[in-house]
Amino acid sequence: xxxxxxxxxxxxxxxxxxxxxxxxxxxxxxxxxxxxxxxxxxxxxxxxxxxxxxxxxxxxxxxxxxxxxxxxxxxxxxxxxxxxxxxxxxxxxxxxxxxxxxxxxxxxxxxx
Amino acid sequence: xxxxxxxxxxxxxxxxxxxxxxxxxxxxxxxxxxxxxxxxxxxxxxxxxxxxxxxxxxxxxxxxxxxxxxxxxxxxxxxxxxxxxxxxxxxxxxxxxxxxxxxxxxxxxxxxxxxxxxxxxxxxxxxxxxxxxxxxxxxxxxxxxxxxxxxxxxxxxxxxxxxxxxxxxxxxxxxxxxxxxxxxxxxxxxxxxxxxxxxxxxxxxxxxxxxxxxxxxxxxxxxxxxxxxxxxxxxxxxxxxxxxxxxxxxxxxxxxxxxxxxxxxxxxxxxxxxxxxxxxxxxxxxxxxxxxxxxxxxxxxxxxxxxxxxxxxxxxxxxxxxxxxxxxxxxxxxxxxxxxxxxxxxxxxxxxxxxxxxxxxxxxxxxxxxxxxxxxxxxxxxxxxxxxxxxxxxxxxxxxxxxxxxx
Numbered sequence: 009x010x011x012x013x014x015x016x017x018x019x020x021x022x023x024x025x026x027x028x029x030x031x032x033x034x035x036x037x038x039x040x041x042x043x044x045x046x047x048x049x050x051x052x053x054x055x056x057x058x059x060x061x062x063x064x065x066x067x068x069x070x071x072x073x074x075x076x077x078x079x080x081x082x083x084x085x086x087x088x089x090x091x092x093x094x095x096x097x098x099x100x101x102x103x104x105x106x107x108x109x110x111x112x113x114x115x116x117x118x119x120x
Numbered sequence: 121x122x123x124x125x126x127x128x129x130x131x132x133x134x135x136x137x138x139x140x141x142x143x144x145x146x147x148x149x150x151x152x153x154x155x156x157x158x159x160x161x162x163x164x165x166x167x168x169x170x171x172x173x174x175x176x177x178x179x180x181x182x183x184x185x186x187x188x189x190x191x192x193x194x195x196x197x198x199x200x201x202x203x204x205x206x207x208x209x210x211x212x213x214x215x216x217x218x219x220x221x222x223x224x225x226x227x228x229x230x231x232x233x234x235x236x237x238x239x240x241x242x243x244x245x246x247x248x249x250x251x252x253x254x255x256x257x258x259x260x261x262x263x264x265x266x267x268x269x270x271x272x273x274x275x276x277x278x279x280x281x282x283x284x285x286x287x288x289x290x291x292x293x294x295x296x297x298x299x300x301x302x303x304x305x306x307x308x309x310x311x312x313x314x315x316x317x318x319x320x321x322x323x324x325x326x327x328x329x330x331x332x333x334x335x336x337x338x339x340x341x342x343x344x345x346x347x348x349x350x351x352x353x354x355x356x357x358x359x360x361x362x363x364x365x366x367x368x369x370x371x372x373x374x375x376x377x378x379x380x381x382x383x384x385x386x387x388x389x390x391x392x393x394x395x396x397x398x399x400x401x402x403x404x405x406x407x408x409x410x411x412x413x414x415x416x417x418x419x420x421x422x423x424x425x426x427x428x429x430x431x432x433x434x435x436x437x438x439x440x441x442x443x444x445x446x447x448x449x450x451x452x453x454x455x456x457x458x459x460x461x462x463x464x465x466x467x468x469x470x471x472x473x474x475x476x477x478x479x480x481x482x483x484x485x486x487x488x489x490x491x492x493x494x495x496x497x498x499x500x501x502x503x504x505x506x507x508x509x510x511x512x513x514x515x516x517x518x519x520x521x522x523x524x525x526x527x
Contacts, residue, residue, distance in 0.1 A: 053374045054314045055384060055434065056421030061315075 139335025154321030159514025288395025296440020361409025362389020451476030
């Protein structure tokens with residue numbers, strides 16, 4: 009089992025969610041976050057003075073999937089979240105030791 | 121002579137008084153509240169609300185009487201009718217003989233209250249609430265009341281012929297300069313960036329200011345007639361010109377129009393037309409509004425960073441500077457065919473300009489010096505500034521045990 013954490017542009021969330029659903033991936037946890045990568049920030053201007061806003065609003069999606077589904081999900085996110093400009097975000101993949109469904113107490117692959 | 125109350129005038133002035141109240145609560149509170157950090161939104165709004173409440177009480181106890189009582193040597197009013205004793209329900213106001221005394225008192229109350237509330241914009245995000253409370257009491261008593269008497273209550277500036285239709289000197293220069301004196305004492309914030317946490321609040325606040333300003337300026341005619349209508353139209357014209365002018369400055373300087381620029385320009389235009397509202401023509405109002413945003417824009421974006429004072433929400437830059445321009449402009453553009461009381465330079469009376477400049481200088485100097493003394497006194501006693509931990513973590517949780525947003 010793997011956990012896929014994708015940091016994407018907030019405005020791409022709907023597109024990514026719909027694409028994942030079409031690919032058969034329904035479960036996810038979404039958080040509004042702030043962060044920065046190479047984009048480093050944008051400039052805002054108030055009463056004639058410029059300020060660099062160096063942490064930008066991003067959306068974090070967390071999905072846990074079985075090993076064989078990782079490639080499909082990652083590909084789907086990349087395709088649907090991409091604009092080609094700096095600031096598209098990143099995807100992190102890591103291992104998950106165990107998953108438990110609280111409602112039934114099931115664990116392992118069945119619970120994913 | 122028995123004065124006769126006029127129901128039309130009385131009705132208009134009742135409405136005007138309520139309109140001016142709306143400028144502080146919630147106008148200024150929202151305008152300022154949206155511009156600060158989210159950790160300070162409630163404290164910022166509270167400074168305006170409490171200023172309105174405390175000033176309201178001072179005004180009926182003794183403030184009005186000292187400001188508008190019979191003149192003593194040009195400096196202060198004679199305090200009869202303390203606590204409103206002896207004011208009759210149907211007594212006509214001495215300075216507005218067609219409306220009841222109680223109404224004139226209430227109308228003037230709303231002016232005193234907004235003047236103090238305006239000052240708070242300079243010291244937000246770092247002033248102790250207890251110090252602010254004490255400041256309101258001392259400042260209204262020692263600065264607002266005498267200045268209002270000098271200009272409006274028959275004091276020496278009125279005798280000199282200085283014109284101030286609705287508060288260019290009494291309200292805007294007075295609050296703007298006091299703000300400057302207070303930030304000089306209280307010092308810079310740790311984070312001096314102006315990053316509005318909810319600019320939408322400020323848009324609503326500024327819009328309510330614009331709306332309420334019709335009561336402020338057209339109400340200052342004290343009658344429901346042609347002069348009020350003229351003041352109404354020049355007020356709107358100057359506000360519109362101020363907004364357009366600031367947006368043009370934005371285009372020239374940063375290349376994009378900003379919403380904060382638009383509302384700041386409208387407020388600057390409203391401030392500038394305030395002393396002139398009952399004296400000038402519509403074309404003059406257009407010039408006053410267009411010029412004032414350039415002045416305030418330069419004050420805010422060049423003067424402030426150069427001099428390094430931390431006037432958080434630009435009370436001096438907008439109210440002080442536009443107030444000075446408007447007061448001087450009144451001496452230039454006052455048209456005798458609008459109001460027989462004022463003939464400006466362009467209509468052949470240079471003396472009016474001199475009177476205006478003297479009034480500006482006297483009010484600014486008095487407000488600056490006495491505010492410094494009051495501020496110094498408070499700094500030695502209760503202390504002006506919160507602890508650095510409180511400032512960093514936010515005043516809402518530390519001073520009020522509340523938060524603006526539960527997210």
